[in-house]
Amino acid sequence: MVNLSKELQLALRSAAVLPREFYNRDPVTVARELLGKLLIRRDGRKLLAGRIVEDEAYLGANDPAAHGYSGMTPRNAVLFGPPGYAYVYFIYGNHYCLNVSCMRRGVGEGVLFRAMEPVAGIEAMAEARGMDVPTLAPKSSARMGPPGSFLSSAQLRLISSGPGRMCEALDITRERDNGKDFTSRTSDLYLADDGYRPERIVATPRIGIKKGVDEPLRFIVAGNLFVSGKRVTAPVSND
DNA sequence: GAGGAGATCGTCT
């Protein structure tokens, strides 16, 4: 029998780490092109990975909804530094959210990761989310079929649909990950390109915010199960 | 399935 898990780990290790230049562009372009890329967490010798299916661009000083809008503080300092670094913050007393810094130093631009589709290490992610993996994954089914096939689609969705959930699934915290370099393979948190391209990308207004809600700065992979919020039936744009 | 309310605590004013 082919060891799918081993093949997957090898494929992840051969994916190209996104270079600094990728992030050295305006956040709208970065957000759109991040869809379909792999967010990879090194967990000891294993890799956990998810494909980005939803994100939002925040335009810094030009965007009232952005954390960088009111200037630099100790909390958001990473956004004001060079591109390609992780900005993690804690919110609502419960959740962490993950961003990556973009282009212009001193402006506070970035992209918020809102959802990913689990690709590798699904059991570990489900466990990190507090799901009862032993009962969900009896040995026989856990070893057969595609990754995560021991979970229903509704259960799978709960792993990483939403910024707080995906951070919990990958054990991302401010203490551990804020300021980490996404462009280094030696980092235990980085982004990579395995050549996958989403079929259709849709832009919608951002969600969960009160200011700057009109701009279509949220990008999703159309039809993907893991996109958070309500299902989109009428795309704002798809170019 | 949709909508509302509460939890919970770091950050900023």
Added chain:
DNA sequence: GACGATCTCCTCT
């Protein structure tokens, strides 16, 4: 002291 780029649970339809 107020607010928040969220999530979960509960109720209602």
